[in-house]
Amino acid sequence: MLQPLLHYGMHFVVPLFIALLFFRKKWLVVYGILLATMLVDFDHLVANPIFDPNRCSIGFHVLHSYWAIGVYVVLLFFKKTRVVGIGLVLHMITDYLDCLWM
Ligand SMILES: [Zn+2]
Numbered sequence: 001m002l003q004p005l006l007h008y009g010m011h012f013v014v015p016l017f018i019a020l021l022f023f024r025k026k027w028l029v030v031y032g033i034l035l036a037t038m039l040v041d042f043d044h045l046v047a048n049p050i051f052d053p054n055r056c057s058i059g060f061h062v063l064h065s066y067w068a069i070g071v072y073v074v075l076l077f078f079k080k081t082r083v084v085g086i087g088l089v090l091h092m093i094t095d096y097l098d099c100l101w102m
Pocket residue numbers: 040041057064091095
């Protein structure tokens with residue numbers, strides 16, 4: 001019961017806090033970008049089966065592989081891609097927490 005709550009809290013509430021705390025002047029734009037990074041879950045569509053609550057996304061899906069995560073971390077170092085990087089890394093942490101839970 002607690003796990004989905006934590007998962008969606010991380011996906012929706014934590015980005016809001018990050019946007020409000022660190023990007024106060026344009027928090028809405030930043031929040032929008034952070035939510036948009038959830039699109040990386042589209043790689044689940046090419047997986048079979050599409051959704052499996054007992055599967056660990058990390059290391060399984062293309063955009064959740066370790067080399068992809070490495071790319072997301074690199075994005076953090078450039079000002080223009082930093083917000084996208086934050087969203088993607090946060091997403092991976094969220095998905096990874098799910099894996100620990102199993
Ligand atoms: Zn994911």
